[in-house]
Amino acid sequence: MDFSKYTLMKQKLDAYRPLPKEVVHNLHENLILNWTYHSNAIEGNTLTLKETKVALEGITVGGKTLREHFEAINHKEAILYIETLVNENTPINAWVIKSLHQLILKQIDDDNAGRYRQVNVQIVGATHVPPEYIHLDELMSSLISDYASWHNMHPIEKAARLHSEFVKIYPFVDGNGRTSRLLMNLVLMQHGYPPAVLPVSKRLEYYNALDDAHVNQHYAPFLQLIADIVEEAFASYWFALGINHQ
Template sequence: MLNTSLTKLDALKAKLDQYRPLDLQVVNNLHENLVLQWTYHSNAIEGNTLTLKETKVALEGITVGGKTLREHFEAINHRDAILFVDELVSKQQPLDERTIKSLHQLVLKNVDADSAGRYRDINVLISGATHKPPQAIQVPEQMQAFIHWYNTEANALHPVERAARVHGEFVKIHPFVDGNGRTARLLMNLELMKAGFPATVIEVEQRLDYYQALDNAHCSGNYTDFIALVAQCVEKSFAPYWWALGIEAKVAKHLEELGYGS
């Protein structure tokens, strides 16, 4: 079942590749929408109370009444982190600890300067999760092992599976005091985008399924459910491209001919 999903995603990517390079206006319009959706949902998952429209206003530099300064900074920081991911994609930047710390520094800029870009020196628990992250003293060693895994075993994985596993293995270590979830989703999309897939948004409405699939993966070592969830999100992330290109019906017919239905 999972292999079928991944093969379907390959077919969707191949279809999108036929239309590349996309018109610059289309690219800019899609990117603007992506930044807003990704920023809103990723922050909302972590408890930020800005609505989608309030997030749009905050990104335009306007203060929203009744919302904290921290919530405004979280929106602006996340936008800046996405722009940094775009740079890394253009350079095909391989994952390393420096890149991870730089991303995290952007996520927590003006929010928690002491923790931004620095591995935690305290032990933490993930609220509501069965999995317990490693003790603080083990974090540097486990992050080195994570990067080694990325540079060796991860290369053999399908890009979508690799992106999901990067997210999962990173957040399992929980190397920072705060901002791990947002950083994990940025790293996941860094991998997807480097491989030519669209950036994907895990929506706040999926939070329960998302947390459960992650916790199950961390406790059992079986990532099937989490990879399937990410694969569903990736499939959905192609939809704005089909709309912008005016080829929704054509893509549906193409999938049907390949045996995937509509």
């Protein structure tokens, strides 16, 4: 896949840095809300976009479960944690991955938060069967080691590959999807790309592309899907900056 178009987009955005503070603040607020809403909605959270905004402001939404509120609040905390990792140039390792997951399941399932699963699982609706739990330490160590060796891979492909391979291993009982999308954006942000939000409207396409990658080693549809949402992420910057990008 040719990623040159996205490299040019990054170069164009870099030419406008440092961005105006007002633009940064507005984009940041919108990012947290949209990323949290869509990532949770993909996993079945029923909070609407507006309800998610209210929940993130600390207000309880009537008729919604405590878990759904925690999912919103926790996800925002996980995004802020990722931003800290980027600012401190922290490499991705097992501690980072488990810390991210611990934030996602905090006050929801504290027994399993930040811990690799101790049971074998099947993913509902997927053809791929994740590996047995006894292999998780070895598989995750290999993934982290492999990721560190992907020096010549384009950042978008690195982000997509890490996302896909992480979900293939499915190291946690719950919260794998949210954690994988956070990791994907951590990679993008570490390489100077804007974080990309996978919309809930693409959920079926997303699941099918992942399953195709895992079962048939056919990665092209998933790579294209991630590249498309990265392009959408750039579009938010062009709009905020008043730039006509062709």
